[in-house]
């Protein structure tokens with residue numbers, strides 16, 4: 386650290402230059418996060434000092450967290466729930482599996498090949514084995530294969546409602562039925578899907594099924610909130626209790642979250658955007674994303690690329706052998722796309738910041754490259 390400080394103006398100028406050097410979100414088709422809604426930013430700034438990890442000092446943030454949790458549960462059609470706000474999908478996945486492991490005391494869990502890598506982190510941190518279930522032709526988990534992998538040490542199953550690479554949804558009804566027969570709880574990772582699925586009429590997903598023990602969803606993805614904002618819902622108190630620790634020196638008696646200190650500002654921001662947009666506001670945003678997803682498919686089909694699956698949500702992936710080269714060339718032209726591994730291809734996430742005009746410009750550049 387410097388001996389004496391620089392002026393505020395100088396420091397902020399340096400930061401502004403750094404910030405301005407990024408590729409703006411308008412040209413980013415690789416991110417599941419987006420520009421937060423302006424009201425979320427305002428609410429975040431209003432609560433910037435607050436700490437949800439010691440909410441006795443800031444009681445209103447606990448109230449806001451509870452409101453965010455119950456609004457999310459209602460949105461997903463879940464009547465009986467408890468939960469808390471996480472830092473995002475990674476914390477939620479780790480904590481959900483930690484709860485299941487602590488309740489069932491098993492040594493392994495099963496996750497689909499399409500899982501997010503945060504599940505691998507959970508397996509490592511918890512020191513438990515992760516068995517990987519194969520997918521069917523539609524890139525959903527193969528439920529019969531999954532069933533065969535269950536043994537006496539299995540404490541949980543992970544299913545996806547919006548896979549990272551394809552936005553695919555696992556057959557939750559079938560998984561729930563099988564898991565109930567085997568008495569194994571299921572964690573549904575809906576980090577992306579939770580704030581998309583309720584706004585697409587054709588996606589009639591029931592999250593309130595037997596054996597679904599937890600669901601995660603991220604307001605900092607399609608919820609238009611600030612980073613970090615995640616939600617973890619449990620179907621029964623026993624799972625929440627299984628991750629409870631005592632906090633003797635704080636204003637609160639116990640804590641459930643993985644981090645200790647955590648932003649109450651996220652709860653304020655997420656509550657603000659939920660209240661401001663309402664279901665109608667979110668529906669309009671999702672409809673626009675889906676229209677743009679259809680548009681990019683049409684434009685890509687003109688170039689000879691077919692989507693791997695008919696997209697369920699605003700994520701679309703096209704098989705592409707030389708994706709690494711294409712991705713590099715696109716980056717030189719200031720477009721960011723991601724690479725999917727299963728199957729190898731170009732993955733585009735058509736977030737609310739993606740404009741129709743930019744999709745057309747992007748495809749023109751892509752045409753030149755290929």
Ligand SMILES: Cc1ncc(COP(=O)(O)O)c(C=O)c1O
Pocket residue numbers: 417472473474475476478501503547548549574575576577603615
């Ligand atoms: C399905 C899924 N789960 C979990 C995560 C992890 O979320 P986060 O990056 O907010 O920790 C992601 C992130 O892309 C995801 O797509």
